[in-house]
Amino acid sequence: MTAIGAFVALYSVAQYDIGSLRRMGPGFFPVVLGALLAGLGLMIALPAWHRAGEMRPFDVPQALAVLAAIGLFGLGLQGLGLALTTAGAVLIASLPAPRRGWRWRLILAAIITVLTWLVFKQGLQMTMPVWPDFPG
């Protein structure tokens, strides 16, 4: 909580610099906002200084798995194609699910891959590779 307040304040100081280098024109609005955010960040951070944080418990494995799945999708879609990235993303995302075992994950990955191919490639005619480009 405090860390975020401080981060927000510092961040907006950085904004302030960027803004004030420019003329009144395009920089004006960000400068005012940066200053406002810095003030608010302090208003949040200062009273929170001597209190216990308000943080809720983190779900770290769940967060990492979901974010990694999305990251894989972003990086892999162009090179690996729709089918492999979808299946891979589903497998990664399902890692932290409470139920153990591999069989249901593989079945799920297969079902979702077919579904996305039907909806996005066949249904909506989106342009993207389905399989990786093998040279030759």
Added chain:
Amino acid sequence: MNTVEGILHGFSVALRPDVLVYCVLGVVMGTFIGVLPGIGAMAAISLLLPLTYYISPEAALVMLGGVYYGAQYGGAVASILLRLPGTPQSAITTLDGYPMARQGRAGVALFASMVSSFCGSMIGIVVLVVLAGWLSRMATRFGAADYAAMMVLGLVAASTIGSRRPAKALAMVVLGLILGSVGTDVNSGVQRLTFGQTQMMDGINLVALAMGLFGVAEIIGNIRNAEREGSPPHVSLRQLLPTRDDLRRMPGAVARGSALGSFFGALPGTGSTISSFLSYALERRIARRPERFGQGAIEGVAGPEAANNSAAISAFVPTLTLGIPGDPIMALMLGALVIHGVQPGPLMLEARPDMFWGLVVSFGIGNLILLVLNLPLIGIWVSMLRIPFRWLYPAIVVFVCLGVYSVRGSSFDIAAVAVIGAIGYLLAMARFNPALLLLGFVLGPLIETNLRRAMLIGRGDPMVFLQRPISAVFVVATVALIAASLWGAWRRFRSRTAA
């Protein structure tokens, strides 16, 4: 075009086959997503927004609107059967809906919530038609200064009213405003805050932002809780029938809830969640035997459900006539309109009557479909609650990615979702409200444009905001709200240090 002509014209749009199909699709999807606990209308609309690029603007808006009020219907199902609110708007319905289900009256509670939702929506539509015409005539007199002042008031109201920590809420709004100013400056063409990234020249993608903040963060938060739910009871059609006593109690609650909902829905900053809470409080206050509440009082289901649906409809009043969204979901709707090349505002009624009246009539049709469809389909919705979340969420993750990608075919945007999702999750964990960030993001460029225009007209004199009577009222109201919340914070501080 007068109201009668408008409504007739609206029917000609809303009954077009493509529009009708997407209306049905929207309400069914909305109910589906609303039924699933943990995914709200916000995530649903951001998920479906990219898909609407492929259809006509009328059909797109009709569908997104359908998702919104459909989710309100669906949200009540999980609230009543599992005591897990399907959407935040129906959180209050758990208080009396779940006890009713425990007493074997789940069917009656579901019936009450659907009929009340329908009545609330219909009243909301009437309010929308009446208020929208009046407001857009008023609004043609608004100048740039008035717009800027009004939007600032809207943002301040949204973050201070009903917020426990106004400073945190305001910080979110300001962060949203800053994110909204990323990209090429419209007036000078200067690159702002892009850090040299060409992909950021067009600004941050609204869909990526909304999905990262809502979709991703909600999925992560729900994985852990997913397996805990009990299995819902079976509900047959016969059980839906209310007793005579139930029927006698409902109309008053529905009328009061709808009145509250349509009033607070149309105000900026207060939305359907607040209306449903207020309606519940009102029903309990005026009840002859308030101790029945919490034990399965049907008024506690009917009132709030009517309130949140009428608020969902009347929230379109400021969005469509002033171009100013009252709550974050409306901010997303506004974004959708702009993406489809429709500029909401006082001229929309004249310039795009097909859009406005088509939307109004589709609300009526959509709600009718919901009522007709949902009563027989209730068994399906109930059985859907049995699908384990572990099957659903990987699919949702993939749909999020492809949805974002489809907007402009950019893998960069998918990576952006991962980053925004991480930030959004951290913010949610620290009890910041990401919805306000989105509101600031959408309104930011509008405020900046109007502010600059006002300063240009006023030759750089900030007094221009006080000289125009309309903007002066907004400025005074804004200052009063800030003063009130500062006063509240000071009093809390005093009482803490004294204790």
